[in-house]
Amino acid sequence: MKRYLIILVIASLVFAGCSVTEPVAKSNAYKGMYDEEPLTVLLMPPINRSTNVEAKEYFHSSLSVPIANSGYYVIPPFLSMEILKRESAYDSELFLNSSLKKFGEVFGADVALFTIINKWDKSAIASQVDIEVEYVLKSVESNEVLYTRKGAITYDTSVSTGGSGAIGLLADLAASAINTAATKYVDVARSCNTYTFSDLPAGKYHEKHNIDREEPAGEKEFKVNLN
Numbered sequence: 131m132k133r134y135l136i137i138l139v140i141a142s143l144v145f146a147g148c149s150v151t152e153p154v155a156k157s158n159a160y161k162g163m164y165d166e167e168p169l170t171v172l173l174m175p176p177i178n179r180s181t182n183v184e185a186k187e188y189f190h191s192s193l194s195v196p197i198a199n200s201g202y203y204v205i206p207p208f209l210s211m212e213i214l215k216r217e218s219a220y221d222s223e224l225f226l227n228s229s230l231k232k233f234g235e236v237f238g239a240d241v242a243l244f245t246i247i248n249k250w251d252k253s254a255i256a257s258q259v260d261i262e263v264e265y266v267l268k269s270v271e272s273n274e275v276l277y278t279r280k281g282a283i284t285y286d287t288s289v290s291t292g293g294s295g296a297i298g299l300l301a302d303l304a305a306s307a308i309n310t311a312a313t314k315y316v317d318v319a320r321s322c323n324t325y326t327f328s329d330l331p332a333g334k335y336h337e338k339h340n341i342d343r344e345e346p347a348g349e350k351e352f353k354v355n356l357n
Contacts, residue, residue: 155347160276168240169202169333170238171202173205174222174242175221177226182252182315185247188316188318189263193245196323200332243268245264249263258286281322284353
């Protein structure tokens with residue numbers, strides 16, 4: 131009996147380890163996007179909780195391209211930013227959990243995109259930039275969250291000089307440190323946004339609009355290395 135119980139426990143552990151989580155279809159993961167079919171996107175100023183004060187501006191400027199490429203009309207960031215500043219609405223955190231109908235009336239937007247930068251650390255020694263960011267796309271009419279993802283992203287800035295031995299290693303470290311220091315924040319932000327929104331359901335201006343429903347959605351919370 132004891133041997134039987136041991137075998138049963140081992141078998142359970144084996145099957146648990148082999149189990150594979152079935153991917154969720156986009157139509158289930160982002161049902162609201164297909165129900166409301168938003169077209170016009172307002173980019174709210176990013177909420178910057180990191181220690182990098184410049185991250186907010188660079189992140190905001192790199193959001194529009196991947197969203198537009200997914201088939202949506204993005205209100206020009208330079209225009210929306212100026213209006214939001216003028217109307218004392220630059221602090222997006224004040225509106226994250228509030229009614230967004232005014233933004234729909236003023237901008238003609240269907241959805242507002244909030245981004246929350248929780249971490250943005252550049253390390254010359256490790257030759258990388260570590261970012262933690264959340265994306266929240268909310269309906270201005272219903273105030274419902276239609277799309278959300280949270281990523282822990284490592285942007286690799288290492289460089290190989292092709293050398294060998296200790297001298298080659300030192301050369302690689304020096305080149306990587308220089309490359310890390312010279313890496314532009316906008317390049318890092320662009321890579322983060324492009325990766326995240328590769329999962330966005332296709333908008334009305336995209337050839338795959340409404341026919342990508344059964345495609346697998348990406349993970350709500352993900353970790354990825356980019357370069």
